[in-house]
Amino acid sequence: MQPRPLRTTVIGSYPFPGWLELASEQLDRFGPADLAELQDDAVAAAIHDQVAAGLDVITDGEQTRLDFNLSFYGYIEGIDREKTPPRRFGPAAHDQRGKHKIVGELRAPRGLGVVEEFLRLKRLAPAGPVLKASVPGPYTLSGRLEGADRYHTTEQLLPLVRTELERLIEAGCAEITVDEPSMSCYAWKEDPKRFVGIFNRTVEPAVGRCRLSTHLCFGNYKGRAVGPRQYAPMFPAFRDLAVDEIHLEMASREFSELALIGAIAQARDVSVGIIDVKSYYVESPADVAARVRRCLEFAPPERLSFAPDCGLSQTARWAARQKLANMVAGVAMVRSERGI
Numbered sequence: 001m002q003p004r005p006l007r008t009t010v011i012g013s014y015p016f017p018g019w020l021e022l023a024s025e026q027l028d029r030f031g032p033a034d035l036a037e038l039q040d041d042a043v044a045a046a047i048h049d050q051v052a053a054g055l056d057v058i059t060d061g062e063q064t065r066l067d068f069n070l071s072f073y074g075y076i077e078g079i080d081r082e083k084t085p086p087r088r089f090g091p092a093a094h095d096q097r098g099k100h101k102i103v104g105e106l107r108a109p110r111g112l113g114v115v116e117e118f119l120r121l122k123r124l125a126p127a128g129p130v131l132k133a134s135v136p137g138p139y140t141l142s143g144r145l146e147g148a149d150r151y152h153t154t155e156q157l158l159p160l161v162r163t164e165l166e167r168l169i170e171a172g173c174a175e176i177t178v179d180e181p182s183m184s185c186y187a188w189k190e191d192p193k194r195f196v197g198i199f200n201r202t203v204e205p206a207v208g209r210c211r212l213s214t215h216l217c218f219g220n221y222k223g224r225a226v227g228p229r230q231y232a233p234m235f236p237a238f239r240d241l242a243v244d245e246i247h248l249e250m251a252s253r254e255f256s257e258l259a260l261i262g263a264i265a266q267a268r269d270v271s272v273g274i275i276d277v278k279s280y281y282v283e284s285p286a287d288v289a290a291r292v293r294r295c296l297e298f299a300p301p302e303r304l305s306f307a308p309d310c311g312l313s314q315t316a317r318w319a320a321r322q323k324l325a326n327m328v329a330g331v332a333m334v335r336s337e338r339g340i
Contacts, residue, residue, distance in 0.1 A: 042061075075112050232257065
């Protein structure tokens, strides 16, 4: 059950401030102390916006991950990173992210950096909101690596992610999202039961030791999806994921397959994406309240939480800030109606 009925949360990422975008283009001009200050200031800005919105759960906004995957590859030995993506011009798409060659044993002697992110968040965040860390799963991490076989690469990465989860829990992290969007993107053509097996082996050290969730979406690089945007191929297999909560992207899909949350809520909590991160229409509190009421037709309040569809890194900060504030206000309207 949710720690608070109709809880408000986020997935992980938050927009970079404009000055961070500029600074990230010339990091070689900064000294180590400058970079540490830069990171603290960026995380403080993300915390400020989330706390001002009134969220029950916040993250560090993934402000120190200058690229979702590349930031992790920088911690992993045995990778020859591509210097230039294969396509640099024209409409933005996933093929502009590049591939990186495996040239040796994949090792992460310093970890994947998530523990350091969490400790920074813990140091800078005020008392009140729950602090959540986000860790990419091994199948998603394998997507930009060129090896003999993607499943073989996944197995090489799996122990690295397991170790990071263990270290996070030892550092006091009580809530963790394991992101495996690639499983959602390719479940239509792969074996979903095989995905569940990979996921459950990955999170085994964390089960029962923290509040564990996973985020199922269809991709959001440059606001673009990958593959058919349907949950049907994943279920019922994904109901066996060893998590406390499953998050579903719903708003950008006009709440297609919403009845699925009822089936999930029979055994798990479900977090519904009710804010469309791919649209610059800013949902009003009344819009959000109406969406919450629709969800309550399928699942009880003690099983539900609400979040944006995906991380907010691809959304302008001004829009992200207002969308979060309106999401919290809309959920509060329904809480008041129900005396929660």
